[in-house]
Amino acid sequence: MESNELIIFISAFIEKRIPEKYLTNFQEILLVSGIFTVASELLAIIIIAIIILSFLSLLFSILFSFNIFLCVLFAFFIPPGILIGVIIIKSEKRSEKIENASPDFLRQLASMLRVGLSFENAMEDLSRYGSGPLYDEIKRAVIEIKMGREFNESIIAMVKRLKSKNLERTFKIILEARKSGGSLADIIDDISNDLRAIIMLKRERRSSVMMAVMFLVISAVIAAPFALGMTGIYSSFMTSLGKGSELVETSNIAAGAYIIIHSILASLIIGLVMYGDFKKGIKFSIPLTISAYGVFYIVSNFGSAFLNF
Structure with missing residues (x-):
């Protein structure tokens, strides 16, 4: 087959x-x-x-x-973990592209409204010439409206698919402004400027916390695995002297478990530091855990050979 x-x-x-x-x-x-x-x-x-x-x-x-159990456990969780990581990374990249494109889109939308186009026609015209995930979702919303779906319902459904809190607030304000009959073009222009400022603040925040992120990565991948890997050398040394015990034998397993937990926690903290959200750190957990455990395994099993050399 x-x-x-x-x-x-x-x-x-x-x-x-x-x-x-x-x-x-x-x-x-x-x-x-x-x-x-x-x-x-x-x-x-x-x-x-x-x-x-x-x-x-x-x-x-x-x-x-x-350890057979650990090998099978890694084999069972690595493929789903990689898939989840890819989905999270691609979703975040898509959201970032959408948010980066939104200020220009809103500015163009405001310009079209000022020349006399209706909101629906302006959205349709922009969807024809723009490219990227934001414009793809706008095209989908325009098609749904043409097929008879209510305008507000299509816009709300589009916002949910975009998965962006900033754009969710933006379109809710726009829909409320349409109901109240205010100057929609001016409101959209103001929102565009606010979104541009928010994007700049996010970039500045991300660049300012990179030193803290590097410290967490070094701690998780190098410092902790190397230090705890020395427990494996100590266990081998005590066993070779005939002074092995259950405590000595289980210390290596406990150290490995700690490395895994420490790596996952470090990835969550990285997500909090970089994005202000624990969940966004999940994408770092798999590479950090594999790298950290790899360093720990090499040090604990082959460190004594290097020391003898």
Whole structure:
């Protein structure tokens, strides 16, 4: 059976077993993230990757006398973790592109309103000539309005897909201004200037906290793994002297568990420092954890050889 046939077979099995609403929601997440793959096929690829990695991890554990449970655990969580990381990163890049394009879009929208175009016609004209995720969502909203969907409902649905708090507030203000009959062009111009200032403040904040982020990365990937990796050398030394005990043997396992927890916590703190949100640090957890545990494993298992040399 070829790989494509295997993916199709597993994909069909997934579609039968998982309710359609969950697959639809997952598909929407993928589309919003810019991943244009069928949800069931992507899940099938993840399952195949887990099976292959589990087999390879078993071989690795046998050849290098490594803990089988940890190998299988890594094999099980790495493919879904990578997928989650890719979705988060692509979603953030998309949101960043949308927010960076929004001030210019709003300024153009205000200019079109001043020359006498209606809000709907101005949105339609801008959707024809703009490019990027913001304009793609505007095109979708314009098509929905033409198909008979209520204007406010289409705009609110578009804002939810954009996943930007700034644009959510922006379009809510615009919709309220349309109801009140105020000078919509002036309001949109003011919002455009405010968004531009907010974007500049975010960039300045991100650049100002890079030293703190570098300290956290060095602490998580180098300092803590190296220091705790020395416990493995100590355990080997005590065992070689015949003074091994359960405490000495379990200290290495406890140190490895601490490295994993420490890396995840460091990634969450990085998200808080850089973005003001713990959740955005999740994307750093996988590379930090793998790098930190790799340093710890090398130091604890091969550090004594380097010291003897």
